[in-house]
Amino acid sequence: MMLIGLAYLACGLLFGLGLALSGMTSPLKVLGFLDVAGAWNPALMLVLGSAVGVAGVAFHFILRRPRPVLGERFHVSGATRADLGLVLGSALFGMGWGICGYCPGPALALLAVPDNPETLPVLAGLGLGILISILTDRLYGPD
Structure with a gap:
């Protein structure tokens, strides 16, 4: 259980570091992305695209495993x-x-x-x- 907690902490720190380095903790930057009729800032699209790309590749390999490294089974929604x-x-x-x-x-x-x-x-x-x-x-x- 301690190892799972440390994995959660590491993932949270990595996520927070990514947010901070990309500037996505600034609501002005986010609102700039949403302002398509004004001073549009496409930075969020790059951050989002990078995250989706990395996750897509990672999940392709992760879900081929018989089970998670720190769990008994994968929890994947059956919603279609x-x-x-x-x-x-x-x-x-x-x-x-x-x-x-x-x-x-x-x-x-x-x-x-x-x-x-x-x-x-x-x-x-x-x-x-x-x-x-x-x-x-x-x-x-x-x-």
Whole structure:
């Protein structure tokens, strides 16, 4: 269990380092990407494309293994199509991201920055969204 915790920590540190080095912890940079009619900044597309490319290649090899290195089995969704919950949730996430410029990862990473109170309402909203998700899964089931 300790090894799994260390793996989570290493992945989180790598993710946070990537966010910091790419400048994606800056909501102004993210909002600049979303401003296609104004001063558009394509940097987020490069960061996203790089992440998807690396993950795509890695998953190709990882899922060929009989089981994960630190687990008993792979946990892969069996969903094959988008449902109303996915579409509405994605739209709400996108609206929130577009309004404030914070994605959950950078908002969490910015907790390490002193005197940055603007991330607290974002994280409160994120927590509320997670709570609503848990409650709706309990009421209606996850799928």
